[in-house]
Amino acid sequence: MTGMEQLMAMVDGRLPAAPISETVGLVDFGGEEGAIHVSLDPEHRHYNPLGTVxxxxxxxxxxxVAGCSVHSTLAVGEGYTSLDLTVKFLRAVTVDSGRITATGRVLQRGRRTALAEAQVHDAAGRLVAHATSSCMIFS
Known part of the structure; x- marks a missing residue:
């Protein structure tokens, strides 16, 4: 299967979803080739000692979402791994923030590397975090 076919097979239940999704509570996974989104309803179990997510x-x-955006571009027989993730936290998130949604997209995809960006917005549409990620692509 291509990368996108693999991801959609997880959404449809034909392949098992990544265990981290259940651990964290990710919902509404979806998207298209090169652009993926996922959501989370913040809960107290997500809090740090300061009282925020x-x-x-x-x-x-x-x-x-950055990694899966790259995953969605993979041809049959290709794999990938993240090389880095640079995150900027811009606004605190609490249960009062409502559902938060992360969106990722591939900025550049070459033969051996890909660059993706990702953003998290709260229910009011405010940007709460931003990231870039480099991924290595291999056979």
Whole structure:
């Protein structure tokens, strides 16, 4: 299967979803080739000691949509791995933020590397976090 076919098979239940989705509580995974989105309803279990959603939860969402955006471009027999993830946290997230949605898209895809960006917005449409990710593509 191509990368996009693999991702859609996970959405349809023909392949098992990534366990991190259940661990964190990711919902509404979808998209198209080169652009993927996922959402999360913040809960107290996501909080850090300061009383806001832990940055690691936001980073997980950003890494998921950036990486899966690259995954969606893979040909049959190709794989990928993340080389880096650079995250900027812009606004605190709490349960009062409502459903947050991460969107990722491929900015550049070459033979061996890809560059993707990702954003998380709260229910009011405010940008709460931004990331870029480089991925290595291999056979």
């Amino acid at each position: 832990h940055g690691g939860v936001l980073a997980t969402m950003l890494d998921t």
